[in-house]
Amino acid sequence: SQQGEEDPQALSIQEGENATMNCSYKTSINNLQWYRQNSGRGLVHLILIRSNEREKHSGRLRVTLDTSKKSSSLLITASRAADTASYFCATARANAGGTSYGKLTFGQGTILTVHP
Amino acid sequence: GAGVSQSPRYKVAKRGQDVALRCDPISGHVSLFWYQQALGQGPEFLTYFQNEAQLDKSGLPSDRFFAERPEGSVSTLKIQRTQQEDSAVYLCASRVQAGERNEQFFGPGTRLTVL
Numbered sequence: 001s002q003q004g005e006e007d008p009q010a011l012s013i014q015e016g017e018n019a020t021m022n023c024s025y026k027t028s029i030n031n032l033q034w035y036r037q038n039s040g041r042g043l044v045h046l047i048l049i050r051s052n053e054r055e056k057h058s059g060r061l062r063v064t065l066d067t068s069k070k071s072s073s074l075l076i077t078a079s080r081a082a083d084t085a086s087y088f089c090a091t092a093r094a095n096a097g098g099t100s101y102g103k104l105t106f107g108q109g110t111i112l113t114v115h116p
Numbered sequence: 117g118a119g120v121s122q123s124p125r126y127k128v129a130k131r132g133q134d135v136a137l138r139c140d141p142i143s144g145h146v147s148l149f150w151y152q153q154a155l156g157q158g159p160e161f162l163t164y165f166q167n168e169a170q171l172d173k174s175g176l177p178s179d180r181f182f183a184e185r186p187e188g189s190v191s192t193l194k195i196q197r198t199q200q201e202d203s204a205v206y207l208c209a210s211r212v213q214a215g216e217r218n219e220q221f222f223g224p225g226t227r228l229t230v231l
Contacts, residue, residue, distance in 0.1 A: 033219070043159070043207065043222040088158050102147065102211060103172060104220065106158030 006089060006110040014115050019076045021110040023089030024069075030094040032065055033104065034074050038085040046074075046087075051094065081116045118142065120223035122208050128229045129198045137193045137226045141210030148191050149220060150183055151207040159207055165191060198230045 007022045025032070034046045049056045049065045049072070056063045062075040076083055090104040121140045129135050141148050147166055151159035152175075161175040167188040176183070180199075185191040195202055205227045209220040 035222075042224045043209075045219040045221070048219060090158075101164065101166070101171065102220065103149065103161050103164055104151075104159075105161065106151075108156075108158050 006087070006107045008110060009108070010111045010113070012113045012115065013079060015079060015081055017079055017114075019079050019083070019112055019114070021074045021087050021089075021112070023072045023074070023107055025072075025089070025091045025105075025107075026070065027091075028094045029067070029091045031092045032063075032072050033090045033092070034061075034063060034072075035088045035090060035106075036085045037088065037109070043088075076112075079112075079114045081114050084112060084114045086111050120208055120210050120221050122206075122223040122226050124226060125224060126227050126229075128231065130231055131198060131200060133198050134194065134196045135198055135228065137195075137206050137228070139191045139193070139208030139210075139223060141189065141191070141208070142212075142221055143189075144212065145210035145221075146188075146213050147211040147220075148185060149209045149211075150191070150193050151209065152177075153205045153207055153225070155204070162193070162206075195228075198228075200230050203228055203230045 005024050029051050031048055031050045033048045035043050037043045047058045047061055047063050049063050060077045065072045086109045088106050088109045090106045092102050123138045149164050150162040153159040163183045164172040165185040168185050180196045182194045205225040207225045208223045211220045
């Protein structure tokens, strides 16, 4: 079953604009990851944020995590046509010992379209 | 460098046929995962291997699904007596070591269509 829910389901923007996608989840997590998927390159890991982190940056990507609200957001700045893809959040659940072997639970994804 | 590879990339089966899907993980990667992705959905976990040991098979939808990794490298996902609801993309992912600290590298997937 899907744990995460992404919002919005679809997002259409112009090149150069920022894109923000949100993700909610239900259980305690060890970390949360964002992936991109397009037909050309399959599923690609973008960024990982641990449960004790609140914000992380990687290039044009900014991820926030609010464990009290069980939510995360992914911001892509200065978007490009090549950013057109589906974006998924995925959570690695914490087990009783506080660790996990990394099994991922994915949301349903946000389809991002960036128009040139 | 070589990533995760899967074969075949596309498979069409008649209902009731058995299929075998292969995953070649990145060399030396300890952890291997199988996921199932239905059209328009996110991937869903099927099973997990640490080396040759299958430590979690809680996501396998029925006893028609069987996975193995006998030598701790290549893995095969077998589906017996395929049904139409088995139509999906089957993704394999590997990670360099056990534990949660490393990203998973995904293969391109096998798109299974059951007629």
